[in-house]
Amino acid sequence: MNLLEGIFIALRSLATNKLRSILTLIGVIIGVMTVIAITSIIAGMNKYVADQLSAVGSDTFFIDKWGLIMSDDEWWEALKRKSITLEDMEAIGENCTYCDKVGASADTRRRVKRTGDHLEDVRISGVTANLIDIIDIKLEEGEGRYISKFEEEHNRAAAFVGWEIKDKLFPSVDPVGKEIKIGNQEFKIVGVAQKRGSFLGQSRDNFVHVPITAFFKHFGRRRYGRQLSVEIIVKAESFESINEAMDESRAILRARRRVPYDKKDDFGIMTAETLMDLYRQFTSTAYLTMIGISSIALVVGGIVIMNIMLVSVTQRTREIGIRKALGARKRDVLWQFLVESVTLALVGGIVGILLGLGTGKIVAMNSPLPASVDPLWIAIGLFLATSVGLAFGVYPAVKAARLDPIEALRYE
Amino acid sequence: MLIRTQDLWKIYEMGREKVNALREVSLEIEKGEYAAIMGPSGSGKSTLMNLIGCLDTPTKGDYYLNDKLVSQMNDDELARIRNKEIGFVFQTFNLLARATAAHNVELPLVYNGTESEVRKRKAREALKMVDLEDRATHKPNELSGGERQRVALARALVNNPALILADEPTGNLDTKTGHEIMNIFKKLHRQGNTLIIVTHEHDIATYADRIIYIRDGAIEKEERKKN
Numbered sequence: 001m002n003l004l005e006g007i008f009i010a011l012r013s014l015a016t017n018k019l020r021s022i023l024t025l026i027g028v029i030i031g032v033m034t035v036i037a038i039t040s041i042i043a044g045m046n047k048y049v050a051d052q053l054s055a056v057g058s059d060t061f062f063i064d065k066w067g068l069i070m071s072d073d074e075w076w077e078a079l080k081r082k083s084i085t086l087e088d089m090e091a092i093g094e095n096c097t098y099c100d101k102v103g104a105s106a107d108t109r110r111r112v113k114r115t116g117d118h119l120e121d122v123r124i125s126g127v128t129a130n131l132i133d134i135i136d137i138k139l140e141e142g143e144g145r146y147i148s149k150f151e152e153e154h155n156r157a158a159a160f161v162g163w164e165i166k167d168k169l170f171p172s173v174d175p176v177g178k179e180i181k182i183g184n185q186e187f188k189i190v191g192v193a194q195k196r197g198s199f200l201g202q203s204r205d206n207f208v209h210v211p212i213t214a215f216f217k218h219f220g221r222r223r224y225g226r227q228l229s230v231e232i233i234v235k236a237e238s239f240e241s242i243n244e245a246m247d248e249s250r251a252i253l254r255a256r257r258r259v260p261y262d263k264k265d266d267f268g269i270m271t272a273e274t275l276m277d278l279y280r281q282f283t284s285t286a287y288l289t290m291i292g293i294s295s296i297a298l299v300v301g302g303i304v305i306m307n308i309m310l311v312s313v314t315q316r317t318r319e320i321g322i323r324k325a326l327g328a329r330k331r332d333v334l335w336q337f338l339v340e341s342v343t344l345a346l347v348g349g350i351v352g353i354l355l356g357l358g359t360g361k362i363v364a365m366n367s368p369l370p371a372s373v374d375p376l377w378i379a380i381g382l383f384l385a386t387s388v389g390l391a392f393g394v395y396p397a398v399k400a401a402r403l404d405p406i407e408a409l410r411y412e
Numbered sequence: 413m414l415i416r417t418q419d420l421w422k423i424y425e426m427g428r429e430k431v432n433a434l435r436e437v438s439l440e441i442e443k444g445e446y447a448a449i450m451g452p453s454g455s456g457k458s459t460l461m462n463l464i465g466c467l468d469t470p471t472k473g474d475y476y477l478n479d480k481l482v483s484q485m486n487d488d489e490l491a492r493i494r495n496k497e498i499g500f501v502f503q504t505f506n507l508l509a510r511a512t513a514a515h516n517v518e519l520p521l522v523y524n525g526t527e528s529e530v531r532k533r534k535a536r537e538a539l540k541m542v543d544l545e546d547r548a549t550h551k552p553n554e555l556s557g558g559e560r561q562r563v564a565l566a567r568a569l570v571n572n573p574a575l576i577l578a579d580e581p582t583g584n585l586d587t588k589t590g591h592e593i594m595n596i597f598k599k600l601h602r603q604g605n606t607l608i609i610v611t612h613e614h615d616i617a618t619y620a621d622r623i624i625y626i627r628d629g630a631i632e633k634e635e636r637k638k639n
């Protein structure tokens with residue numbers, strides 16, 4: 001009864017002054033909303049990234065000139081490095097005993113045109129034909145094939161296109177066998193990839209793969225006055241031998257690039273695992289940001305609630321006097337005000353949870369992230385709100401409980 | 413003996429100045445008595461009532477209620493006495509503005525853990541005693557002054573206390589309404605309740621069997637109705 005009454009008083013005081021209530025609770029709302037929104041988005045990203053990286057396979061690694069660049073200095077240093085070439089790829093292919101397949105790719109961006117229609121800024125990759133055996137490239141059913149070895153060896157102007165190219169440029173016809181213009185060069189479409197969706201607002205379907213030889217022929221071997229650097233993609237014999245394959249490849253490249261034994265690699269090797277590490281680093285930053293924002297918001301929210309409760313105690317001094325005169329003990333009054341402040345904070349917490357879930361939903365609708373909410377985080381959200389209500393409600397409640405009944409009764 | 417005070421002192425310290433609100437007040441009141449306390453303004457009537465009502469503790473002296481030494485009790489024990497043994501009626505009614513009449517009457521029962529059902533029944537009975545059953549769902553601002561004081565009376569007697577105290581219960585009412593209230597007190601007295609009321613008005617004081625006059629914090633004289 002007392003509990004219900006306390007909850008009721010708190011809800012009624014919220015309802016009577018809606019604007020003030022929103023202002024009162026905004027801190028708690030933001031604090032809890034941040035927790036729910038960020039954790040649900042990260043949970044969604046976890047699933048997504050796990051899916052994506054599983055396409056790479058734990059027996060596969062990448063070698064490029066850059067590696068994982070974490071600072072400006074590293075970037076300036078990497079800029080000066082020698083390019084990685086197709087010859088490097090061949091050397092690894094010939095000499096690495098633990099490597100099963102070795103491929104390469106190089107990227108640029110071009111306009112892609114079909115009579116009349118065109119797409120700007122499409123990612124064009126020159127690839128080796130074995131790329132489809134190394135990474136998971138899915139073909140749209142009944143829509144042709146990937147780039148062939150023959151086309152790679154004979155610089156053929158063949159193109160394997162992303163789903164968006166078909167969707168935008170060939171909405172009503174089968175694109176296989178048709179011509180498209182990449183830059184100024186005609187290419188014949190040989191196959192279409194399955195739809196991959198978008199990630200963080202970026203479409204992942206507007207790409208074209210062409211034989212790397214044709215790529216060099218038509219888009220040049222040089223970039224900004226330097227030889228174009230390729231990315232080497234290696235599939236080890238098995239998951240167990242990936243470390244040996246990486247060691248061998250590293251030794252081969254160091255020898256070819258004449259890296260002194262006491263110097264670091266002047267190229268980078270990455271596995272799905274290193275990318276996963278990078279991602280984990282990113283999520284832990286996101287978690288830290290979340291903890292930072294939400295704790296500031298919760299403390300601010302708590303202070304506002306404390307102020308509202310102090311005002312409430314003052315306004316209700318006489319009521320407290322009456323209750324004490326009728327037999328309320330200190331702890332009865334204490335509880336009454338604690339219940340009230342916790343109720344206030346919990347209302348904020350519930351609103352925050354709803355808004356956080358809404359934010360997650362909006363992100364889920366606009367990205368392939370399946371924003372999922374662990375009920376644990378909802379419980380944590382409620383727990384945080386309750387704690388704020390308790391922690392910041394104690395001072396006003398103690399103040400109320402300590403009031404002298406006679407003085408409280410005399411209060412005007 | 414229901415009430416026995418021995419040399420009660422209440423001294424307020426106002427900076428360097430001391431106010432002797434009560435000086436050596438020794439008083440005995442038996443169960444079933446009806447007493448009125450009179451005296452000029454500032455003579456210490458309310459101070460004495462607050463001590464008897466366990467809202468306050470004396471500076472010096474002993475106070476026994478039902479042979480229990482109340483003047484040495486801690487806050488929680490005093491709260492319990494206020495709840496169980498005492499029903500207080502104030503000049504300014506002191507009802508909870510947001511609560512209905514019935515809920516106001518229930519309030520003392522809330523603080524001794526009475527079940528909701530029982531509370532509702534007892535509140536209804538108490539309101540009946542003061543002829544206000546039909547106002548149970550009214551808020552104080554929907555009641556006249558006299559009705560408010562009757563709600564306060566119902567609240568004071570709902571717990572069936574050993575003692576009902578009223579500090580100028582008619583002070584905020586017109587004469588007619590005041591006498592209506594006093595008639596209810598008379599009824600309560602006939603039913604065996606012990607009553608102490610503070611008043612300025614001789615008319616009102618004559619309802620009691622015994623009038624205690626105080627001046628400057630000390631008992632000046634007493635009168636008993638002869639019958």
Ligand SMILES: Nc1ncnc2c1ncn2[C@@H]1O[C@H](COP(=O)(O)OP(=O)(O)OP(=O)(O)O)[C@@H](O)[C@H]1O
Nearest residue numbers: 424426431433451452453454455456457458459460
């Ligand atoms: N909290 C307090 N601090 C200081 N002095 C006080 C306090 N309460 C009462 N007094 C003083 O004690 C004296 C007795 O006050 P009390 O309220 O008991 O008078 P009273 O007889 O009830 O007067 P009235 O008829 O006006 O209600 C007065 O002089 C008053 O100023």
Ligand SMILES: [Mg+2]
Nearest residue numbers: 457458459579
């Ligand atoms: Mg007085």
